[in-house]
Amino acid sequence: MKRKKINVDRVFNTFNGLIMAIVLIVTLYPFLNVLAVSLNESLDTVKGGITIFPRKFTTENYKVIFTYQNLLNAFFISVLRTVVGTVAGLIASSMVAYTLSRSDFQARKFFSTFLVLTLYVSGGLIPGFLLMRDLHLINSFWVYILPAIVNAFYIFMIRTYMEGLPFELQESAFIDGASDITVFIKIILPLSTPVLATIALFIAVGQWNSWFDTYLYNGSNDLLSTLQFELMKILQSTQTGSDMARNNNVLEQMTTVTPDSIKMAITIVTVVPIIMVYPFLQKYFVKGMTIGAVKS
Amino acid sequence: MANVEASKVDLFVKKMYQQRYLYLMSVPFIILVLIFNYIPIWGWIMSFQNFKLGRTFFEQEWVGLANFIQILSDKQFYLVLRNTLAMSVMGLIAGFTIPIIFAVSLNEVSHTGYKKIVQTISYLPHFVSWVVVAGIFYKLLSTDGGVVNDILMKLGFIGEPIQFMAKGKLFWWIVTLADIWKEMGWNSIIFISAITAIDPQLYDAAKVDGCGRFRQIWHITLPGIRSVVIVLLILSIGNLVRIGFEKQMLLSNPLVFDYSEVLDLYALKYGLGLNRFSFGTAIGMFSSLVSVCLLFTANGLFKHYSKESVM
Numbered sequence: 168m169k170r171k172k173i174n175v176d177r178v179f180n181t182f183n184g185l186i187m188a189i190v191l192i193v194t195l196y197p198f199l200n201v202l203a204v205s206l207n208e209s210l211d212t213v214k215g216g217i218t219i220f221p222r223k224f225t226t227e228n229y230k231v232i233f234t235y236q237n238l239l240n241a242f243f244i245s246v247l248r249t250v251v252g253t254v255a256g257l258i259a260s261s262m263v264a265y266t267l268s269r270s271d272f273q274a275r276k277f278f279s280t281f282l283v284l285t286l287y288v289s290g291g292l293i294p295g296f297l298l299m300r301d302l303h304l305i306n307s308f309w310v311y312i313l314p315a316i317v318n319a320f321y322i323f324m325i326r327t328y329m330e331g332l333p334f335e336l337q338e339s340a341f342i343d344g345a346s347d348i349t350v351f352i353k354i355i356l357p358l359s360t361p362v363l364a365t366i367a368l369f370i371a372v373g374q375w376n377s378w379f380d381t382y383l384y385n386g387s388n389d390l391l392s393t394l395q396f397e398l399m400k401i402l403q404s405t406q407t408g409s410d411m412a413r414n415n416n417v418l419e420q421m422t423t424v425t426p427d428s429i430k431m432a433i434t435i436v437t438v439v440p441i442i443m444v445y446p447f448l449q450k451y452f453v454k455g456m457t458i459g460a461v462k463s
Numbered sequence: 464m465a466n467v468e469a470s471k472v473d474l475f476v477k478k479m480y481q482q483r484y485l486y487l488m489s490v491p492f493i494i495l496v497l498i499f500n501y502i503p504i505w506g507w508i509m510s511f512q513n514f515k516l517g518r519t520f521f522e523q524e525w526v527g528l529a530n531f532i533q534i535l536s537d538k539q540f541y542l543v544l545r546n547t548l549a550m551s552v553m554g555l556i557a558g559f560t561i562p563i564i565f566a567v568s569l570n571e572v573s574h575t576g577y578k579k580i581v582q583t584i585s586y587l588p589h590f591v592s593w594v595v596v597a598g599i600f601y602k603l604l605s606t607d608g609g610v611v612n613d614i615l616m617k618l619g620f621i622g623e624p625i626q627f628m629a630k631g632k633l634f635w636w637i638v639t640l641a642d643i644w645k646e647m648g649w650n651s652i653i654f655i656s657a658i659t660a661i662d663p664q665l666y667d668a669a670k671v672d673g674c675g676r677f678r679q680i681w682h683i684t685l686p687g688i689r690s691v692v693i694v695l696l697i698l699s700i701g702n703l704v705r706i707g708f709e710k711q712m713l714l715s716n717p718l719v720f721d722y723s724e725v726l727d728l729y730a731l732k733y734g735l736g737l738n739r740f741s742f743g744t745a746i747g748m749f750s751s752l753v754s755v756c757l758l759f760t761a762n763g764l765f766k767h768y769s770k771e772s773v774m
Contacts, residue, residue: 187581190565190581198587200610201599267489272482285501287755289500289751291746292730295503346484376592378592379709398598402601445590457656
């Protein structure tokens, strides 16, 4: 009897471990395949059959993407919007979150409700577009930054964290005559690094991955193009043959390598920074997501 | 009386002055929210006009509900609504069951290192953009050396490659699958932490009673996360119509438009593309209003449920 149970357990464990292995493979294979193709000679790739190892190793594809002015520029804009957007967003959300975490703040209730509503109702694409047009944000770098500075969801996540800090820490500082700003900078911010790291990751990933705002507002301006948008243009033109293909400067310039290889190399360039960052912040964002969901 | 009023105002102003730094820290950003989140809602007024660029607000022509009537009499609209609802319901069902199964299954892995690796890797696709995911799916499903076709052919299920991306009927499934591939790990975070919160003594007691692994899962793990599941389910009903359009836009092509077009894309195409701003706004307003209605319904259900659970 006892023997049988152990066997059933072992079967269960093996089977379960196998399912997890399949999850691992299904998740990782596409990335490894993209990496292999991006490191394989373009003309050799066309023959097919590349799995997770390059057959004829080369770094040519990467050299090529970094020689095209458009792509270099797009890379620069992507980095710039990520840095500026993250810094601005982090400053804004932490400041607003702090004021909302203070139970004695007069406008706390009003501002909270004001922010909550934005989570449920949005004006939609067209009024948004016309607003950007009226504000002269079309064909401008700032359209990437300004509308995204305040995000109610992030503010509430930070607020929940700050509310969990013992208030006595602030109280003694106030008695010593510290101002709200001093307390915020000297006491609250240093204690909130875990949640700030999480939010920084979320904002940065959002900015880095964003392509639709480029498409909608700056689609005709090569100087403000982003890496994701360039990738999207190549994807659309090679796969679906849509209108995009007709005015795709990057593809027209390319003769030595195929669009497919370029696509893979750009994909790796966009994915690698993320892979290098998120595992280190894992314990923070797992905690943050759990708290946020429980509270809301 | 007047004195009391005056002193109340005085007190308020005094406190406001005391909290001037708090106002300084929040008001500039509240103004940004007013501009970027609230002014577009004021833009809904356009849906009752025949909005033309270059006219002032007072010069616009008022048309009443004409735009809404036009939407409701457009055959394309019903097709788009069907696609939106179909993909959101499929996404909702798959987006709950699969992460739960994954969380339960991961919890049963006894090797801590293996568990950690699987968990970390499972978050990866969440952080990758839809552009990249669409590219990956095109490649996986391609007829020209795509892995899926290769495997199916080697196993003898099909004689020649299937053109997955050209089949309208498959589009909903592809979008749902892509969504699962991207978000399964991420969406399981909350279930995993709910499972960790279950009292381990329950499992010990079950083992003593002779419960096998499946019965432990069925009688302890699943009931243990039941309340979390219900809360999340109800909250996501409010977002049924707002499924976004990124994945549909990136994964679709002209061959499958009848199945891929969703409300936002419809608004984008007919609103911005053809300069029919009022028409497009009306569509956006429609989907926002439906969301709010669904949210209230879901909230009512939630209240009903929580009342019951208290009793």
